[in-house]
Amino acid sequence: MLPRETELMLCTLVAEPFDRAGWIFEPKLDGLRVLCRFDGRKWSLISRNDKPQNSFFPEIVEALKRAVRKPAILDGEVVSLDQRRQSSFRLLQQRFHLTEKNEIAQRMKRFPAVVFLFDILYFDRRDVRDLELAKRTTLLKKSVRWSRTIRFTPAIREKGAGFLRQTCRQGGEGIVAKDLSSRYTGGRTGAWLKIKCSGRQEFVIGGFTDPRRSRVGFGALLIGYFDEDGKSFRYAGKVGTGFDNKLLRELRAKLDRIETKHSRFAPDKFTPRGANVHFVKPTLLCEIAYGEWTQNALLRQPRFEGLRADKPAKSVRRERAKHLRPAAR
Numbered sequence: 001m002l003p004r005e006t007e008l009m010l011c012t013l014v015a016e017p018f019d020r021a022g023w024i025f026e027p028k029l030d031g032l033r034v035l036c037r038f039d040g041r042k043w044s045l046i047s048r049n050d051k052p053q054n055s056f057f058p059e060i061v062e063a064l065k066r067a068v069r070k071p072a073i074l075d076g077e078v079v080s081l082d083q084r085r086q087s088s089f090r091l092l093q094q095r096f097h098l099t100e101k102n103e104i105a106q107r108m109k110r111f112p113a114v115v116f117l118f119d120i121l122y123f124d125r126r127d128v129r130d131l132e133l134a135k136r137t138t139l140l141k142k143s144v145r146w147s148r149t150i151r152f153t154p155a156i157r158e159k160g161a162g163f164l165r166q167t168c169r170q171g172g173e174g175i176v177a178k179d180l181s182s183r184y185t186g187g188r189t190g191a192w193l194k195i196k197c198s199g200r201q202e203f204v205i206g207g208f209t210d211p212r213r214s215r216v217g218f219g220a221l222l223i224g225y226f227d228e229d230g231k232s233f234r235y236a237g238k239v240g241t242g243f244d245n246k247l248l249r250e251l252r253a254k255l256d257r258i259e260t261k262h263s264r265f266a267p268d269k270f271t272p273r274g275a276n277v278h279f280v281k282p283t284l285l286c287e288i289a290y291g292e293w294t295q296n297a298l299l300r301q302p303r304f305e306g307l308r309a310d311k312p313a314k315s316v317r318r319e320r321a322k323h324l325r326p327a328a329r
Contacts, residue, residue: 002039003127006073007186008048009119011176011194015321017164022181024133024155025163028174028194029116030087031079032310036064036115040071045078047310053078056095059108060115063149072143075119076153080111086171089287093306117144118153121184129184133191136184160195168197199290199299201319202308203236204283206265208255210276217248218255221304222272222279223288224265230314233264233282235271236297242289242304251307255280270298283313 034053037044043064045053054061057078068074080091094111098104120140121129128136146152155178156163164175174196182191207222220240224233243251258281265271265279285308291301297318 009192010188011192012188013319013321014193017161017195019159019161021158024157024178025160026153026155026176027172028176029077029079030089030173031077031092033077036074038072049311057113067145067150070124073122074117076115076117078113078115080113089306114149114151116151116153132181134180164195202285202316203288204313204316206282207279216245217252225316225318232266235265237299237302239302239304
C-alpha cells in the first residue's frame with residue numbers, strides 16, 4: 001500500500017553557487033511541482049497543496065500509464081517549454097483553472113506540457129525514501145520508460161558555479177543543488193538548495209489600482225507576503241507590468257469577486273491609499289520576477305509572471321538567500 005504521508009523535499013535559497021564533490025546540480029524548473037502516485041490501478045497528479053491535477057494535464061496521465069506499470073510515487077515538475085526549450089510558467093498557466101473538456105483539449109495542443117521527474121519515493125511495494133539520493137536516482141532511471149512527455153531531469157556533478165553561469169546566459173531561472181548522500185525526509189533540510197539567476201518568488205495579491213487612460217482592467221496589483229507567524233500581511237510593492245489586455249480583464253474579474261472594503265496589509269507608510277485603490281482578500285497567489293529588494297523592503301522592477309494555485313496563501317513568506325555553503329566532506 002502506498003504511504004499516505006509524503007511530505008515533499010523543499011529547497012533552501014542560498015546566495016552563491018559552489019563546486020562540491022558528492023553533489024549534483026539540476027536546472028531549476030519553472031512549473032508546477034507534483035507527486036505522481038500510482039496505486040496499481042490509477043494515476044494521481046497531486047500539487048503541493050494536495051489538489052488533484054489530472055483533469056488539467058490528461059496527456060501526462062496517459063503518458064505515465066505507458067511509462068510505469070508498477071505501483072510508484074514519483075516526484076517531478078510539470079512544465080511548458082518555450083522556443084528556447086526553457087520552462088515557462090507564463091505558458092503553463094494557460095493550462096490552469098479549466099473545466100470544459102473541449103477547452104482543455106484545445107489548450108493541450110496550443111500549450112503542451114511535459115513532466116520532468118527527479119526523484120522516486122516508492123516503487124513496487126517498497127518505500128525507498130530512506131535510500132541515498134544516488135541510489136534513488138539509479139532506481140528512477142531504470143523504473144521508467146522515458147518519452148517526450150515523461151522526461152528525466154538532467155544533472156551535472158560537482159561543477160555548480162559554471163552550471164549556474166551557463167544557465168543564466170541561456171535565460172534559465174537558476175539551478176538546484178542536491179546532496180547525493182541525502183535521504184528523502186521532506187521539508188527544508190539543507191540537502192536541497194536553490195540558487196537563482198534573478199529575484200523571483202510567489203506573492204499574495206492584496207489589492208489593485210484603477211486603470212488610467214487607455215489601459216483596461218486595472219493599473220497595478222498590490223502584493224505582499226506573510227510574516228513567519230502567518231498572521232501579519234506585509235506590503236511588498238506595486239506590479240504594473242507583465243500583463244496583456246486579455247489577462248488584465250480576466251484578473252480584474254477575479255479581483256472583483258474577492259474585493260473587500262478594508263486593507264488586509266499590516267499598517268505601514270508605503271501601502272497606497274486613495275479613491276483609486278481597492279483591496280481584496282489575500283487569497284490569490286502570483287509569481288513575480290524582480291530586480292532586488294530596496295532598503296524599505298519593497299520590490300524594485302517587479303514583473304508579473306502568472307497566477308499560482310499550488311500552495312496556500314498563508315504559507316507565502318519573503319525568501320531570503322542564506323550565505324552558506326554545505327560543509328566539506
